[in-house]
Amino acid sequence: MTTRELTCVVCPAGCRMTVTLDDGGAILKIEGNTCSRGKDYATSEVTHPVRTLTSTVTVTAPDGKKMLPVRTDKPIPKEKLFDAMAIIRNTKAASPVRTGDVLIPDFIEPGTNLIACRDA
Template structure:
């Protein structure tokens, strides 16, 4: 006897400006984990189907924050991951990033932390900081 529960969710796809309203039928196991995506409707392109599966199995987001800057004309440097990382790693990444201090000069796109949490994704500077 299966203990899986079928559930229907609605959420917007964010892969393009159309923001299609997706209706997704999926199954969850007794622990609440998604075991299968049964159907995706409402998407006007194939990206919506891919987005729905990704969002339910392993949501990904670009992490955007700041780090301390030393010796420059700014006290904080905006940074972001070069690509999306799993949402479940964001808290752990923030714990690591919280202790980072960069030394001026720094240029937009410079790598602040390479291979963040072994994801293969770098944390990069989002603006320039010149020496004071």
């Protein structure tokens, strides 16, 4: 039996959680979470950690803006963050763009999109 101490990153409350695992890595107990999302986070974190990625892509906007903030609309596997950044670095958005527009569909994972976070 092993235990893992985690800080929940789901919301700014940052609950400190303890996950108890059996020798095969199966979850026996999750403690310290204050909501069900914390439990989901702990489960994901000890099996397959994921993160929402935010970054910027270049854009030529009429108001002179050079950078457009973007994010993944779902968390992506943590180990693919740098692969995702390599694609983002070579992405250029065409104005006009509206908040929520999909810039790259099926980004990194099928069903996950890279979306715009502001109008440009």
